[in-house]
Amino acid sequence: MKSGEKIKKEDNLKPVKLDDRFLILYNDDVHSFDYVINALIEICRHDYMQAAQCTLITHYKGKCDVKKGRFELLKPMKEALIEKELNATID
Secondary structure, three states: OOOOOOOOHHHHOOOOOOOEEEEEEEOOOOOOHHHHHHHHHHHHOOOHHHHHHHHHHHHHHOEEEEEEEEHHHHHHHHHHHHHOOOEEEEO
């Protein structure tokens, strides 16, 4: 980069792959925070802090994208969340 050149904000963004999807968790007002946190740790391999933050976002905003990746990776996670009676979709 030459001296005096400005970096565009877009240049710092990570490119999104066309096959990337999001696993979305929806609030249900049924399960406890601990239940959801433990499910995210077990199924999505979150650490405690990440799972707690996703749980709070889901509670207050109604939904949260808890994982990003290829459909093939997210599908078993979605099914496992649903088996635990949590509401989830892949978008």
